[in-house]
Structures are given as C-alpha cells and as structure tokens.
Amino acid sequence: MRKNKTVKRIWEVLNSEDNFLLVTHKNPDGDAVGSILGLYYFLLERNKKVDLYIPGGIPYFYQFLAVENLSTFDCNKSYNVAVFLDCGDVERIGENNGFIEKIPLIINIDHHPTNTYFGNINLVDPSASSVTEILTNLILKFDKNISEKTAECFLTGLITDTGSFRFSNTTINSLKTAIKLMEKGANISYISKEVYEKKSLSSLKLLGTALVRLRSEDGIAYSFISQEDMIENNAKIEDIEGIIDVIRTLRESKIAVLFYPISSQTTKVSLRSKSQSIDVGSIAKSHGGGGHKEAAGFEKLGKPEDVSKEIIQELKEYIKRNESFLISK
Missing domain, CATH: 3.10.310.30 (Diaminopimelate Epimerase; Chain A, domain 1)
Structure with a gap:
C-alpha cells in the first residue's frame, strides 16, 4: 500500500471506528509518550472510546503531559482497533502481548528502519524524525483543529527525538512540523524546561x-x-x-x-x-x-x-x- 493510500486508510479508520487501544513500547521515551498521549487526546476530543497500554508507565519527566484518570488497558474489554506507536516490533511492548491476537485490526505507525511491518496497516517512514512528526502531518492533512494539549504532546516527541533539533534526523520537515505545532499553542520553552530541567536526585x-x-x-x-x-x-x-x-x-x-x-x-x-x-x-x-x-x-x-x-x-x-x-x- 502506497504511503498516501496508507495515510488515507488510517484516517478513515480513526474516523469510522469508535473503540481504540493505543500501544507503545516499554520504558517509553519522549516520542512514545508524546505520540500515544497526543493521539489519545485527539481521539477523546472526537468522542471516541480510547484506552492506553504503556508498559512501565509514564516517566516522571513526561508526567506534565498526562491528565488525571487516564483510561488504561482492560483485559476484559474488546477493542476494534489497536494503534501501535513507535514500536519496531511486537516484542517491544514486552512479553505480555498475547492480547494482540484478539484485536481484529492492528495499525503500526513507526519511523524505525528496522520495523517488521507487523500490522494489518503499516505506516513506517524512516525519513521522519519521530512518530509525532508522522502523526502531526497525518492529522493536519485532514483536520486543522487539533488542541493545544495534543500539539504539546506531539512537540514533546519532536524535541526529544531530535535532541532539541541538534541530531542529524532534524530535517526541514521536522522544523516546519514544529512551527505548525507552536501555531497550535505548544510552548517549546515550557516543554524543554519540563523535560530537561527537572531531574531527580x-x-x-x-x-x-x-x-x-x-x-x-x-x-x-x-x-x-x-x-x-x-x-x-x-x-x-x-x-x-x-x-x-x-x-x-x-x-x-x-x-x-x-x-x-x-x-x-x-x-x-x-x-x-x-x-x-x-x-x-x-x-x-x-x-x-x-x-x-x-x-x-x-x-x-x-x-x-x-x-x-x-x-x-x-x-x-x-x-x-x-x-x-x-x-x-
């Protein structure tokens, strides 16, 4: 499936389905947390039912992105769609991944060149700096109305995966994407202070x-x-x-x-x-x-x-x- 068709297909699923499980890898980094929470808020704002599967939980320096009472995975629930974010393969979520077999549609969104294309729908773009860059451009292609909270999450992923735009994966598109998110209200200074200037002893x-x-x-x-x-x-x-x-x-x-x-x-x-x-x-x-x-x-x-x-x-x-x-x- 060509990239444009894949992007369109994912957008159709996000709009037509109403019961999602969002999944990211264990010991999540900024891109993992930013992408899963950003998409979570985006779907909630559109009255979707959404649960999160974050093995190990959210690290303390990304807690500023979280709200109280995040809805998390329930093994007794049935999900129509699972969206995997920043996972090169299924094993990245840990050993307890048997629940995946019960979910009829798996969407895999990633930027790692080593990705195993394990989903029913795979959007893998190694040229992207981060999954948050992919998600930002996917959503804004069809819907210009993303909230400040979603933008803040996505910009956090961009900042952390590019090393504050210092690493070689920083491209013109990365910077343009960051500008789009700042125009939606995300504050780059605030995010940087929360992530880098609140270390534990x-x-x-x-x-x-x-x-x-x-x-x-x-x-x-x-x-x-x-x-x-x-x-x-x-x-x-x-x-x-x-x-x-x-x-x-x-x-x-x-x-x-x-x-x-x-x-x-x-x-x-x-x-x-x-x-x-x-x-x-x-x-x-x-x-x-x-x-x-x-x-x-x-x-x-x-x-x-x-x-x-x-x-x-x-x-x-x-x-x-x-x-x-x-x-x-």
Whole structure:
C-alpha cells in the first residue's frame, strides 16, 4: 500500500471506528509518550472510546503531559482497533502481548528502519524524525483543529527525538512540523524546561557514577550502571534517560555505549553513533534489537559489567573492519 493510500486508510479508520487501544513500547521515551498521549487526546476530543497500554508507565519527566484518570488497558474489554506507536516490533511492548491476537485490526505507525511491518496497516517512514512528526502531518492533512494539549504532546516527541533539533534526523520537515505545532499553542520553552530541567536526585547521581566509570578506547566512549548502583541510589530505569547523550559528547568518540540493568539478569545496551559510516542500527539488529543508524539498542543476558567486555570488543572489531573498508574504496 502506497504511503498516501496508507495515510488515507488510517484516517478513515480513526474516523469510522469508535473503540481504540493505543500501544507503545516499554520504558517509553519522549516520542512514545508524546505520540500515544497526543493521539489519545485527539481521539477523546472526537468522542471516541480510547484506552492506553504503556508498559512501565509514564516517566516522571513526561508526567506534565498526562491528565488525571487516564483510561488504561482492560483485559476484559474488546477493542476494534489497536494503534501501535513507535514500536519496531511486537516484542517491544514486552512479553505480555498475547492480547494482540484478539484485536481484529492492528495499525503500526513507526519511523524505525528496522520495523517488521507487523500490522494489518503499516505506516513506517524512516525519513521522519519521530512518530509525532508522522502523526502531526497525518492529522493536519485532514483536520486543522487539533488542541493545544495534543500539539504539546506531539512537540514533546519532536524535541526529544531530535535532541532539541541538534541530531542529524532534524530535517526541514521536522522544523516546519514544529512551527505548525507552536501555531497550535505548544510552548517549546515550557516543554524543554519540563523535560530537561527537572531531574531527580537519583538521575544526577547515576550520571555522576557513569562519568566516573567513563572509558574511551579506539573511538568508543562507554560506561555502565550496575544493579547495585540502582539499588544504592533508589533509582528507576527512567533515571538513566539522557546519560548516553552526555557520553556521546566526548570529542574523540565515534560510538557511545551505555550498559545498564533492566532486570537482575538482563542488560540494556544503548548505542549512539557520531559517524555517518557507522550504523549502530545494524549492530543492534544483529543482537535482536533495533533502532536507527545513529541511535539504537538491544537487550542481552548478563550483568552490565560483564556484557560490556564482550560488546566493546565486538565494536572495536567492527570499527576496524569499517575503517579498512573505507580505505579500500
């Protein structure tokens, strides 16, 4: 299905159906929260029945987008449509995903090039900076009346996924989309302060720990957070957000990596690339993960300090092969 036809088909479903479940991935980032809440408010304002499925809940620094009494997933309910947002595959929502089989229509809206096209209708646009960019332009194509609250959610996703418009995924369309949302009342200064200037004490302590452990070898800047660090600082997974982007700023780094626990037995490996020739998305995919060329991640069994040894060696070999290939061209 061509993109324009897909966009039209999704809009028809949003208008004709009246019972939706909106779904995003576990440990949601700004684009995930912004897209799911923005679409939630948009549909509610049109008298639709809408529930949310957000594994792990909304991180505290995105709570400003939420209203009281959000309607959440109920296993005893029947849903006509499930809209998946910012999910490269079904596994991104966690192991408890059996309920999906009971929903007759799955819409998959995403911008990850590693997306598995698992929906009945798939709108996947890797050229978009974020799912919120996709949703904004989809909705405004047919309906100019979006509320300030919806615009605020969508702009939050745009800001966070582009690194405040610093990352290479920032395009002319991203900036034009941001302007459209600001014209609808979204305040970029307010959003930035809520997201970036209200850190918890635990998050700042974890940042300090990660920087103390920071190492730079062969173009790889890396660090880890242990399970013990999490317990000692009474920290949650959401307190780790943003640390990888600080590591990424190291001048000589080509790849930035952060290892941290998401359970007592599993480590999340977060990857960032600063070189157009290094595709961390493909590296993550080889380990069962996914993402983009310059930002990706995957999960691996083991403690962060142990997993780091294996993965850093693999990345060193990858960089050597990559440099040899570029020299030979």
